[in-house]
């Protein structure tokens with residue numbers, strides 16, 4: 001299967017600091033790929049380069065065979081590459097369902113005039129957006145809290161809402177920055193199931209940064225290990241777990 005995301009010789013320099021140094025990897029729509037490494041290894045910087053928050057200072061990023069390293073984040077999102085953040089970023093005062101409706105506004109195909117005239121096309125697209133929101137709330141088990149302000153949800157629920165917010169835009173690739181952070185073991189297991197369902201049931205490629213090694217080893221097909229910005233190893237969970245360089249740099253510390 002050809003790669004959905006191709007990261008080639010990626011580098012990112014901040015003044016004197018080379019935060020990402022010559023990193024290459026790929027993700028197909030058939031894969032769950034994890035990026036791991038000690039604190040400060042450059043994981044989030046790689047995500048920021050891939051999702052258009054930073055323009056890399058070297059190398060290239062292509063998505064569906066199209067170079068994206070110079071595109072702004074919103075254009076990349078429209079191509080089908082969407083992300084979550086380490087710190088949850090929801091509209092806390094809006095209700096859960098409103099968060100999912102807002103997320104779809106770049107997608108709903110109507111213009112301002114249609115909206116002003118309350119045309120049939122506009123109403124239909126709004127109805128479809130609501131149907132999609134409800135469907136995803138059901139899948140992430142948040143339907144019963146649909147009308148509560150997002151800020152009142154538990155941490156685990158907010159994490160699931162963030163994923164639903166990505167999914168209503170029908171992405172091809174989902175980037176998740178520490179999705180299990182702050183979750184209890186039970187919630188983390190539920191997250192495993194959700195990610196596997198997205199992958200199997202919806203054909204979405206997944207690239208995640210995660211410190212929870214149990215989760216990484218259980219659900220990833222491929223793991224990319226970074227250390228001080230540099231690529232240390234890439235392989236299957238079994239290969240990574242038995243790689244002495246990785247054990248020394250990372251797993252040995254855990």
Ligand SMILES: Nc1ncnc2c1ncn2[C@@H]1O[C@H](COP(=O)(O)OP(=O)(O)OP(=O)(O)O)[C@@H](O)[C@H]1O
Nearest residue numbers: 014017018019037038039040041042043044045046
């Ligand atoms: N905007 C920035 N300006 C300057 N330095 C930065 C910037 N963003 C990141 N860095 C530096 O780049 C290095 C890599 O940081 P990054 O956040 O990518 O690491 P990480 O692997 O995601 O770490 P963590 O696991 O703690 O989230 C760090 O030394 C960090 O201080």
